[in-house]
Amino acid sequence: MGLLHSAGGQLTPNAEDAEILVVNTCSFIDSAKQESVNTILEMARHKQSHGGRAQRLIVAGCLVERYRDEIRKNIPEVDAVVGTGELEAILAAAGLVPKPVPATGSPFNIFPQGSSPSSQSLAARAQSSVRQHSHPEADSAQLAIEQNALAQPTVASRPEGDLRQQQGRFSRDAWDGTTAALPEYLYSDETPRILATPRASAYIKIAEGCDHPCSFCIIPQLRGKFRSRRLSSIVAEAEKLIAQGVREITLIGQDTTCYGEDLGLTDGLAQLLEALAVLPNLRWLRFLYTYPNKVTTRLLETMARHDNIARYLDVPLQHASASVLKRMKRGGNAKIFLELIEKARRIVPGIVIRTSFIVGFPGETEEDYKELESFIRAARIDWLGVFTYSDEEGAKAFELDTALKVPERTIQARRRKLMKLQQKISAKAKAEWVGREIDLLVEGESEETELLWEGRTLQHAPEIDGKVFINDFGPHEELVPGTFYRAEITESHDYDVVARIIE
Numbered sequence: 247m248g249l250l251h252s253a254g255g256q257l258t259p260n261a262e263d264a265e266i267l268v269v270n271t272c273s274f275i276d277s278a279k280q281e282s283v284n285t286i287l288e289m290a291r292h293k294q295s296h297g298g299r300a301q302r303l304i305v306a307g308c309l310v311e312r313y314r315d316e317i318r319k320n321i322p323e324v325d326a327v328v329g330t331g332e333l334e335a336i337l338a339a340a341g342l343v344p345k346p347v348p349a350t351g352s353p354f355n356i357f358p359q360g361s362s363p364s365s366q367s368l369a370a371r372a373q374s375s376v377r378q379h380s381h382p383e384a385d386s387a388q389l390a391i392e393q394n395a396l397a398q399p400t401v402a403s404r405p406e407g408d409l410r411q412q413q414g415r416f417s418r419d420a421w422d423g424t425t426a427a428l429p430e431y432l433y434s435d436e437t438p439r440i441l442a443t444p445r446a447s448a449y450i451k452i453a454e455g456c457d458h459p460c461s462f463c464i465i466p467q468l469r470g471k472f473r474s475r476r477l478s479s480i481v482a483e484a485e486k487l488i489a490q491g492v493r494e495i496t497l498i499g500q501d502t503t504c505y506g507e508d509l510g511l512t513d514g515l516a517q518l519l520e521a522l523a524v525l526p527n528l529r530w531l532r533f534l535y536t537y538p539n540k541v542t543t544r545l546l547e548t549m550a551r552h553d554n555i556a557r558y559l560d561v562p563l564q565h566a567s568a569s570v571l572k573r574m575k576r577g578g579n580a581k582i583f584l585e586l587i588e589k590a591r592r593i594v595p596g597i598v599i600r601t602s603f604i605v606g607f608p609g610e611t612e613e614d615y616k617e618l619e620s621f622i623r624a625a626r627i628d629w630l631g632v633f634t635y636s637d638e639e640g641a642k643a644f645e646l647d648t649a650l651k652v653p654e655r656t657i658q659a660r661r662r663k664l665m666k667l668q669q670k671i672s673a674k675a676k677a678e679w680v681g682r683e684i685d686l687l688v689e690g691e692s693e694e695t696e697l698l699w700e701g702r703t704l705q706h707a708p709e710i711d712g713k714v715f716i717n718d719f720g721p722h723e724e725l726v727p728g729t730f731y732r733a734e735i736t737e738s739h740d741y742d743v744v745a746r747i748i749e
């Protein structure tokens with residue numbers, strides 16, 4: 247969005263107003279692919295039927311990495327495709343010319359909510375498909391994109407990633423309609439950016455790609471080998487965001503705990519957190535998506551040392567049975583994971599833990615499932631998600647013996663049982679929050695009812711955790727979204743709590 251805006255495009259969330267339609271896609275699991283295809287087809291129909299206002303349809307993102315040629319061959323309304331490693335090629339695809347960023351100007355902008363339509367409008371949406379013709383205009387835009395992609399500089403890598411590459415982890419040979427070259431792109435603090443999140447909060451992607459061998463996952467083939475952004479570039483980006491009013495920064499990447507290993511840093515994430523935590527006016531700093539065996543003592547101690555670093559550990563464990571974890575190619579077991587959680591709670595008192603599990607992985611027996619259930623009982627995790635296994639062509643687990651595949655009904659039943667168990671654990675833990683005084687970042691009127699407002703504490707990551715509903719504004723006539731208030735928790739529910747503003 248930043249690149250398009252900086253080249254003179256104006257953004258609109260309304261497809262009706264746009265001359266250029268951009269569908270940003272996901273290709274992680276089948277349901278995401280289907281949603282992507284549906285949206286592309288919807289935009290293709292829109293392009294055909296709205297009196298010629300929409301002149302270009304661009305498909306971007308992971309679906310392009312998986313089905314590049316298929317999309318171009320089978321949906322003639324698509325004018326260009328842009329993979330995850332070709333971000334800057336979006337300009338050629340849109341027919342826009344890059345403009346130099348003024349030396350004194352910030353490349354950052356807040357998303358112009360409800361911006362008016364103009365000559366170069368653009369609708370950014372999420373998601374692919376299949377019919378049969380070719381398209382000359384798409385071919386010329388595509389040529390420019392491919393030339394641009396070739397111009398990308400090569401990047402450093404981790405020895406583990408290099409080894410896995412030799413072993414074929416990143417191979418896309420079996421995928422029809424894709425390119426062999428893996429994405430290498432990394433954005434920097436100089437890349438123009440538009441924030442689509444509420445003004446006080448921003449995500450910063452600190453690394454891209456993943457070197458892990460998890461057998462259920464095709465993200466490494468889609469996003470390439472793990473590569474970190476320069477520490478100085480991340481700090482510079484954070485400074486610019488703070489100067490613009492951002493007060494909460496969330497660091498993300500496919501695995502944030504590998505940060506810096508390709509740059510020769512040891513405990514790179516801890517070093518990065520140290521550098522960011524001291525930035526003036528940064529109220530809240532958090533990181534998501536850690537890898538269990540990479541959560542180090544130094545990382546935990548860094549969290550404990552700084553008040554503005556969230557006492558919050560997001561560590562997807564995926565399972566607790568050693569045999570399932572082994573087939574998932576992740577390693578670990580219930581004992582190791584319980585020790586990790588105990589250590590985190592000891593070094594960082596009050597820490598909240600978020601994790602997610604996959605049920606129904608091929609070969610998961612009733613015994614494996616029971617082990618997971620006991621683990622959840624013992625670990626008392628604060629925020630927990632349970633996903634059902636999705637069999638993905640291209641992932642190693644897809645090739646496992648079909649006799650090992652767990653029936654869909656069993657998978658769904660296991661998920662329901664775990665969620666029920668977690669509901670009880672969560673309700674009990676949330677009841678202990680009642681009476682606590684908290685810092686609350688007010689986000690605005692509740693999506694569920696206009697009678698309540700919503701906010702988050704440092705223990706709630708944006709979008710994924712339970713909610714804090716506000717039913718009493720205390721001394722205030724009204725609240726200002728994006729502002730911090732003191733509040734007291736007055737009621738608790740299974741996952742959510744209710745708060746009263748006190749200051």
Ligand code: SF4
Nearest residue numbers: 456458460463465500
């Ligand atoms: S660590 Fe995450 S992104 Fe990487 S292979 Fe495993 S599940 Fe996929």
